Amino acid sequence: MISQVGRGGVFENYLQIVDNQVLASLPELYKVPLRILDHRVFVNGEIEAFLENFEVRRNDSEVEKLFQVTETVGSLRYDLSRCSATGSGSGSGTENLAQLDTEVNHLLDGVNALLAKAKVERTASTQLQEARLAHTMLKSTIVDTRVRLVPSKKLFDFLDAQKEHFQEVPENVAKIMKQKDHTLPIHIKIIKDVGLVYKRPKIDYDLLKKLTENLADTTKESTKDQPEPDSEVKDSDEEESPKKVKHFLYLSDLHWLSNKLAELRRQDHCQVFLHQLIESCDLLLPENEMKPRNPELEARCQRLRAEQHNRDYLKMTKNVDAGLKHYPEDTISYQIKSLNKQIIAVVQFIFSVAAGFTFGFFGVNLMVGPLPFGFRILLGVIVALIIALAEMYFLAKKLHEYDEVLDAPKRKPQPSAPAKRKADTPPAEGRSVQTVKPHAD
Amino acid sequence: MSNRNSEKEAAGQLLDDLYLDMFHLVEEHTQCRVNLEQRNASGSILLARTRFQHGGSHCVSTAQIPTENSAEFNALCRVVDSTDGVSIERQAVDKSKGFVEPLHWFSVLPPMSLRNAVSKFKDCVELVAESTNLQRQLAVALDWITKLRRSTLLN
Numbered sequence: 001m002i003s004q005v006g007r008g009g010v011f012e013n014y015l016q017i018v019d020n021q022v023l024a025s026l027p028e029l030y031k032v033p034l035r036i037l038d039h040r041v042f043v044n045g046e047i048e049a050f051l052e053n054f055e056v057r058r059n060d061s062e063v064e065k066l067f068q069v070t071e072t073v074g075s076l077r078y079d080l081s082r083c084s085a086t087g088s089g090s091g092s093g094t095e096n097l098a099q100l101d102t103e104v105n106h107l108l109d110g111v112n113a114l115l116a117k118a119k120v121e122r123t124a125s126t127q128l129q130e131a132r133l134a135h136t137m138l139k140s141t142i143v144d145t146r147v148r149l150v151p152s153k154k155l156f157d158f159l160d161a162q163k164e165h166f167q168e169v170p171e172n173v174a175k176i177m178k179q180k181d182h183t184l185p186i187h188i189k190i191i192k193d194v195g196l197v198y199k200r201p202k203i204d205y206d207l208l209k210k211l212t213e214n215l216a217d218t219t220k221e222s223t224k225d226q227p228e229p230d231s232e233v234k235d236s237d238e239e240e241s242p243k244k245v246k247h248f249l250y251l252s253d254l255h256w257l258s259n260k261l262a263e264l265r266r267q268d269h270c271q272v273f274l275h276q277l278i279e280s281c282d283l284l285l286p287e288n289e290m291k292p293r294n295p296e297l298e299a300r301c302q303r304l305r306a307e308q309h310n311r312d313y314l315k316m317t318k319n320v321d322a323g324l325k326h327y328p329e330d331t332i333s334y335q336i337k338s339l340n341k342q343i344i345a346v347v348q349f350i351f352s353v354a355a356g357f358t359f360g361f362f363g364v365n366l367m368v369g370p371l372p373f374g375f376r377i378l379l380g381v382i383v384a385l386i387i388a389l390a391e392m393y394f395l396a397k398k399l400h401e402y403d404e405v406l407d408a409p410k411r412k413p414q415p416s417a418p419a420k421r422k423a424d425t426p427p428a429e430g431r432s433v434q435t436v437k438p439h440a441d
Numbered sequence: 442m443s444n445r446n447s448e449k450e451a452a453g454q455l456l457d458d459l460y461l462d463m464f465h466l467v468e469e470h471t472q473c474r475v476n477l478e479q480r481n482a483s484g485s486i487l488l489a490r491t492r493f494q495h496g497g498s499h500c501v502s503t504a505q506i507p508t509e510n511s512a513e514f515n516a517l518c519r520v521v522d523s524t525d526g527v528s529i530e531r532q533a534v535d536k537s538k539g540f541v542e543p544l545h546w547f548s549v550l551p552p553m554s555l556r557n558a559v560s561k562f563k564d565c566v567e568l569v570a571e572s573t574n575l576q577r578q579l580a581v582a583l584d585w586i587t588k589l590r591r592s593t594l595l596n
Contacts, residue, residue, distance in 0.1 A: 273453035
C-alpha cells in the first residue's frame with residue numbers, strides 16, 4: 001500500500017515536472033504544428049542544404065582528396081629518393097629505382113597541375129550569365145527608333161571633295177562635318193530638318209525585274225566577283241567602337257544625300273552612288289537599352305510576394321491549425337469592423353432612397369407648382385424606387401465582396417508568379433499577415 | 442555604250458532607292474514593335490487593375506473562359522493571309538450566328554478598365570499583323586538588294 005502510494009507520489013512528481021516543462025516550452029510547442037505543416041520553410045531549407053552540399057562540400061571534398069593524393073605521392077617520392085640514395089651502391093637495382101623516381105616525379109607534376117586546375121574558379125556559362133543579367137537588368141523600351149549610320153572615312157572624303165557643289169546642307173551633316181574638322185564654305189545654307197518628312201521611295205519593280213533578269217546568266221560568267229550579301233548590313237558585333245562616335249547620319253540625311261548625288265550625277269560632277277558611299281559605313285539598328293533593376297523595387301516585390309505566399313499558406317492550413325481555426329472571425333475587432341461596414345452600406349442605401357422620395361414628394365411640387373397629394377406621393381415612390389434599384393445592385397455587389405474579402409486572401413495567387421523567389425525570404429510571420437486590411441473601393 | 446551607261450545609272454539609282462526603302466522599313470518595323478509593346482503592357486496593366494479593384498477571384502479569371510465542354514462559338518477575329526499581306530478580319534457580335542461577345546464571359550456589366558484593356562489587346566492584334574507585313578516587305582527589299590548587287594551592271 002505504502003509502496004503504491006509512494007509510487008503514485010513519484011508519478012505525480014514526474015507529471016508535475018513534465019507539466020512545468022511543458023508550460024515553460026508552451027510558446028515553442030504552439031509553433032510545432034505550424035512548423036510541421038509549413039512545407040515552404042521545409043522545402044526551402046532542404047533546397048538550401050542541398051545546394052550547400054552540392055556546391056560547397058562537394059567542391060571541398062574534391063580538393064581535399066586531391067591534397068591527399070599529393071601528400072601520398074610526395075611521401076612516396078621521398079621514400080624512393082631515400083631508397084635510391086641508400087641503394088646507390090648495388091648495380092641494376094638503382095636504375096630501376098631511378099626510373100621509378102622520375103615516373104613518380106611525373107605523377108606528382110600531373111597531380112599538381114590537376115590541383116591547380118581544380119582550384120581555378122570556374123566561370124559560369126554564357127547562358128547562365130545572361131540569365132543572371134536578365135535577373136538584375138531590365139530591358140527597356142527602344143527610345144530612338146531611328147536607324148543610325150556611322151559615317152566612314154570614304155564618306156567624309158567625298159563630302160569634303162564635293163562641298164563646293166552643295167547649296168544647302170542639313171544641320172546634322174553640317175555638325176558632323178564640323179566635328180571632323182571639315183570646314184564648310186560660307187555660302188552653304190544649313191537646313192533645319194525639323195518638319196521635313198521623307199516618304200518611302202517608289203521603286204520601279206518592272207525595271208528591277210528587267211535588270212535582274214540578265215543576272216542569272218551574268219553571275220555564271222563572272223564568278224570572280226563574289227557577292228557579299230552581308231557586307232552592307234553590319235551586325236551589331238562591331239558596336240563597341242562606333243558607340244563612342246557622337247554623330248550619326250539619320251534617314252533624312254541619307255535622303256538628302258541621295259537627292260544631291262542624283263543632281264551631281266546629272267551635272268556630271270561625279271559618278272558616285274549612295275550605295276557606294278554607305279557600303280563602308282556601319283549601320284546601327286535601334287536597340288533595347290539595358291537598365292538595372294531598381295533594388296528598392298526588387299526588395300518590395302519580394303516582400304509582397306512573401307506576404308502573398310504567407311497569406312495563401314495560412315488560408316490553406318487554417319482548418320488544420322487549431323490556433324488559427326477561428327482566428328479572424330472570433331476577435332471582437334474583426335466583428336465590429338465588418339458590422340460597421342455593413343451598417344454603413346445599409347444606412348447609405350436607406351438615406352439615398354429617402355432622399356429620392358423627398359425629391360419626388362417636395363422637389364417636383366416646388367418646381368412645377370401645386371400638385372395633388374396623391375400624385376406627389378406617387379412621384380416620390382417612383383423616384384425612390386428607381387434609386388433603390390440602382391443602389392441595390394451596388395449594395396449586393398459590395399456585401400458579396402465583404403464576404404469574400406474577409407475570410408479569403410484578396411488576390412489570387414498569380415499563375416505566372418516567377419519562381420525565382422529567393423530561398424531566404426523570411427519565414428511565416430503568421431499573425432501579422434492575417435490582419436492586413438482588405439481594400440475598400 | 443550610252444545605253445549601257447544609262448542602264449548602269451538606273452541600276453545605281455534603284456539600288457540607292459532600295460537601300461533607303463530598307464532603312465524606312467527598319468524604322469517602321471521598330472516603331473511598330475515599340476507600339477506593340479506599349480499596347481500590350483498597358484493592356485496587361487489595365488487587366489491587373491480590374492482584378493485589383495474588383496477582387497480577383499470573381500471578376501476576371503481563367504476559370505471563366507469556356508472549356509472544351511462549353512457551347513461552341515465562332516471566332517470574332519480572323520487572320521487573312523492574302524497577296525497584299527496579312528490582315529485582320531473582324532466580325533460583328535451576332536448571337537444568332539454564333540458570334541458571342543467574349544467580354545460577357547466575365548461579367549454582364551464589365552468594368553471600364555476591362556473594356557479599355559480589351560481595346561488595347563485588339564490593337565495589339567492589328568499591330569502584329571502590320572509588323573508581319575513590314576517584316577515581309579523588308580525581307581523582299583533585302584532580297585532585291587542582294588540580287589541587284591550581284592548584277593555586273595554596278596561593277
